[in-house]
Amino acid sequence: MGASSLACHLPSSNTMAPTVMASSATSVAPFQGLKSTAGLPVSRRSSSAGLGSVSNGGRIRCMQVWPIEGIKKFETLSYLPPLSTEALLKQVDYLIRSKWVPCLEFSKVGFVFREHNSSPGYYDGRYWTM
Template identity: 65%
Template sequence: MSAGPPPCTQASLAAPFTGLKSNVAFPVTKKANNDFSSLPSNGGRVQCMKVWPPIGLKKYETLSYLPPLSDAALSKEIDYLLRNKWVPCLEFELEHGFVYREHHHSPGYYDGRYWTMWKLPMFGCTDSAQVMKEVEECKKEYPNAFIRVIGFDNVRQVQCISFIVSKPPGVL
């Protein structure tokens, strides 16, 4: 056998280490300005921020911090869902419209996550009016139910959006 040149490897092609680069190429940082008088503050005069009150109001789903949406606003949300090629699906809950803990206290477990499906998912739906019609039918059948619309991505097999479209009378 003839001993030819050694095989060329990735390691032999890399340039040898020549040391660290000079810090001359890096930008000079300014000294910290310790004058905080020009910075914004959340002082006593600022009253534009409000936190969610922990007593008396439940947080339900996406958009639950807003006032109830009009039919036109709900239609726009459903149009967004359809533009993203998600499949609309309606669900309803007769007792609790929020996640809670009653039967188990370990981390990650919550009651109230799964709701009853209203009919089958609306595969092939292309118009928000079709979804709104189903919402109205569900309201007629269950006037005291929480009703939500879900956008399901049937390619990734995940729920991508969910929001309440109707609450029972008297519920905030």
């Protein structure tokens, strides 16, 4: 191949379409951040609405009761070595201080299985992998 076959042919500046030139003349203002909502209308509840005791549960601690027989679903602490009561309390305290939810499984016979992945540390039926 010669150098002339690699050359690009660009149109001259006077052959540009008028719509392209018009669109390049308009500009969009740069993003200036989020606007204040102070000017927006606010709905106010009257005190007679009777909703003073309604809560979304924001102050409730996360707790779930699960049947202990026949449903193998969640497990978190079973991979720890046998622990004394004090050591187990320290583990649960660590989870709570870390803002994690300790999850205990009560079962007569432990059950762990792998179905979808063969990498170490992955087991199905967990809140998180260990």
